[in-house]
Amino acid sequence: MKRGLYPAVGLAIIAWIALPGCRGYSHHFAMPPGAEDVETVAIEIFKNKTLYTDVEFQFATALQREISAKTRLRIATRGKADAVITGSIDSYKHSVLREFDEDDNDEVARYSCVLEVSYEFTRLPSRGRPAKVISSGRNVRRSAEYEVASNISETDARAEAMWKMARKVVSHIFETW
Numbered sequence: 001m002k003r004g005l006y007p008a009v010g011l012a013i014i015a016w017i018a019l020p021g022c023r024g025y026s027h028h029f030a031m032p033p034g035a036e037d038v039e040t041v042a043i044e045i046f047k048n049k050t051l052y053t054d055v056e057f058q059f060a061t062a063l064q065r066e067i068s069a070k071t072r073l074r075i076a077t078r079g080k081a082d083a084v085i086t087g088s089i090d091s092y093k094h095s096v097l098r099e100f101d102e103d104d105n106d107e108v109a110r111y112s113c114v115l116e117v118s119y120e121f122t123r124l125p126s127r128g129r130p131a132k133v134i135s136s137g138r139n140v141r142r143s144a145e146y147e148v149a150s151n152i153s154e155t156d157a158r159a160e161a162m163w164k165m166a167r168k169v170v171s172h173i174f175e176t177w
Contacts, residue, residue, distance in 0.1 A: 032173060035083060035123050035134045041073045042081035046117065047088040055092050058159065059117070062166035071174050082126065083134070085169075087119030090139060094154060113157045114143040115165050121173045135173045142168055 031038055043063050048056040063085065064075050078084055093114045121135040144160035146152040 030174060032121075032134050034132060035121070038082040038123060039072075039074065040076035040081045040083070041067060041121075042076055042078040042084040043067070044078065044084060044086045046086070046119075049088055049090050050092040052092045055089050055115070055158070055162075058162045059089060059115075059165065062159075062162040063169060066163070066166040066170045070170050078124075081124060083121060083123045085119060085121050085173075087117055089115070089117050091116040092158075094158075110145060110147050111154065111157065112143055112145045113154065113161045114141060115158075115161045116141045117165055117169070119169055137169065137172050140165065140168055140172070 043060055045060050046056045067073055068075060091114070093112075095112050095114070096110070117140050118138045119136060119140070120133050123129075123132045123134055125131045142161055142164040144157040144164065146154070146157040
């Protein structure tokens, strides 16, 4: 009887070892090469190249929240930070995606908010080391859409586009697979 027990135990051990590999791909957030010692980051208000007001402040807030939620970094002022994120909001477009054509009223049915930014993540000079750009992105684009008939407004769609962009920037800088 003991002879039947050993294969079952062996099979259970093999299954126990193999199961974690069946979970699929995973990712985590880590400091990029050259910034392993960075503990604090300053987020400067991005230069606003658009005609829309306050998008730079909305984006800075979204970026701070995303960094706090997804990384081990603490947010600090530039004078007390190990690194800084700078950049520009290159464009923000609010455009019509679809119109109703009932009775020739030309009513708008769906809008899109598209945000485009450029950024740099720079390790600031310290301990005799010069400043160094660790990561950058140009013309990174994210969008959010909303229906006129829904309870979502342009303000809500803009906030969603800002959050998606902040998530993308943090992912570009800190995510590893």
